[in-house]
Amino acid sequence: MRRFLRDNALSLGFLLIFVVALAAQSVVGLAYENEELAQHGRPPIGWTEFVTSSAFVVDVAENWQSEFLQFFLFILATVWLVQRGSPESKKPGSEGVGSDEEQLVGAHSRPDSPRWARAGGLRGALYANSLLIVMGAIFVLSWLAQSLAGLVVANEENAEHGMPSLAWSDYLVSPDFWNRTLQNWQSEFLAVGAMVAFTIYLRQRGSAESKPVGTPHHTSAVESE
Incomplete structure (x- = not known):
């Protein structure tokens, strides 16, 4: 697990930041929406209703x-x-x-190249x-x-x-x-x-x-x- 976290720290880090920011946006957005509703004399809405709005x-x-x-x-x-x-x-x-040689595709692919890179044709x-x-x-x-x-x-x-x-x-x-x-x-x-x-x-x-x-x-x- 430690190696997985180290090897994928950049993507996982930004995923975490994204989730936190999106959650914060939903909370702040809900507060703003309910302020707007209150100004128009309407009842507040819940978080689930807001994030699906x-x-x-x-x-x-x-x-x-x-x-x-x-x-x-x-x-x-x-x-x-x-x-x-x-x-x-x-x-x-x-x-x-x-060139195909520079891009390691088709006949120039390596044994560990992605399968579709080795395939050529439409898949390639x-x-x-x-x-x-x-x-x-x-x-x-x-x-x-x-x-x-x-x-x-x-x-x-x-x-x-x-x-x-x-x-x-x-x-x-x-x-x-x-x-x-x-x-x-x-x-x-x-x-x-x-x-x-x-x-x-x-x-x-x-x-x-x-x-x-x-x-x-x-x-x-x-x-x-």
């Missing part, structure tokens, strides 16, 4: 979809685009998907793009959940003000939906761009996301090995 789902989903869109685009972009000196990028001249192609496929799928599902939950919230607010309900297609082109969406997208793109640029010139000793401290600015971590 559209109001909670839309807040969670709109953040998830922007995060996974960020990873989807960054994974795709780093296949073809490079940034000299950044450890977040391949070195200039290595753009593209690489799917596995070669599996990270992008999964990130894209989670983004689409989160975006869909955000749009459906947001529609419910918007129609509840419309009903309170005596306004007609919106269809899903109408909500998708509404300012409310795109305000929720774009305010998350722009922050994610800024964070990724800043990480790429800052890691050219700044260092964090011991971090896998940083070049060795003494590596020249114009050299990537790959080139310095």
Whole structure:
């Protein structure tokens, strides 16, 4: 167990932080929701009712979809685009998907390579793009959940003000939906761009996301090995 925890500390650590943050969001969100209900003379709701409500789902989903869109685009972009000196990028001249020999696939695979990497054909192609496929799928599902939950919230607010309900297609082109969406997208793109640029010139000793401290600015971590 100790070895398992050590070998998986990074993923387990972030999983724990995620669970704690999500639980805290649900507690604080419930308190805020009940304050809003009290101001309108309505009775408070319980935690279970809140975390299964559209109001909670839309807040969670709109953040998830922007995060996974960020990873989807960054994974795709780093296949073809490079940034000299950044450890977040391949070195200039290595753009593209690489040869089968470089990627250890098909006839060039090792005995301990993943089975689908050795298979070739459709299975090999799917596995070669599996990270992008999964990130894209989670983004689409989160975006869909955000749009459906947001529609419910918007129609509840419309009903309170005596306004007609919106269809899903109408909500998708509404300012409310795109305000929720774009305010998350722009922050994610800024964070990724800043990480790429800052890691050219700044260092964090011991971090896998940083070049060795003494590596020249114009050299990537790959080139310095």
